[in-house]
Amino acid sequence: QMARRRPGGPTSLVLCATALLLALGVERALALPEICIQCPGSVQNLSEVALFCKQTPKLMLYARCCFNQKGAILGLDLQNCSLKDPGPNFPQAHTAIIIDLQANPLKDDLVNTFHGFTQLQTLILPQNVSCPGGISAWNTITTHTDKQTCQGQRNLCNSTGSPEMCPENGSCAPNGPGLLQCLCADGFHGYKCMRQGSFSLIVFFGILGSTTVSIRILLWETQRRKAKSS
Incomplete structure (x- = not known):
């Protein structure tokens, strides 16, 4: 008869060590930019950033950001973070395709905030904040009761x-x-x-x-x- 392996035997230790190394490797690979963790919590399941991330293959959600496999930020959700302005770390998200800033006491003039955000296609803002660049900068601007959506950035x-x-x-x-x-x-x-x-x-x-x-x-x-x- 073959001897039964004990639960705490060498094989179990090897598996535990492997899992720990993998976890550490993932965490190191996801050395998160400050913009992704400047607001507590994580992206809500029903937010537009979460839906975009889940519907696009090979993207992953972590903290407040949606990343591609290369670690670039494609989605940023900072809604309801009590922000008066996006802050000095905001340019870290210049590769984003979708950004949600609704439910924040933001100042109205955000034009200079989006220098270099050439990939941005969907921007969600508080209802009283204008889309940067105005109607000439977007294909459509939709105003709702609690937010404003700027859709389809135009090449001026x-x-x-x-x-x-x-x-x-x-x-x-x-x-x-x-x-x-x-x-x-x-x-x-x-x-x-x-x-x-x-x-x-x-x-x-x-x-x-x-x-x-x-x-x-x-x-x-x-x-x-x-x-x-x-």
């Missing part, structure tokens, strides 16, 4: 007159809801993309280094003279 570079705002050697690019930026063409840089050639970091740091050394020598000479006079 496709609007009449927008490309002309960039210089001859630059091109228009979206930079978030209602925001644009001008990108210099290859081989151009500087003010209005008027300088030709690549930007030389060696020259820049060379000038910076020589200036720093000169200032240090000047300060040392001044201190030496003061010491002699005293």
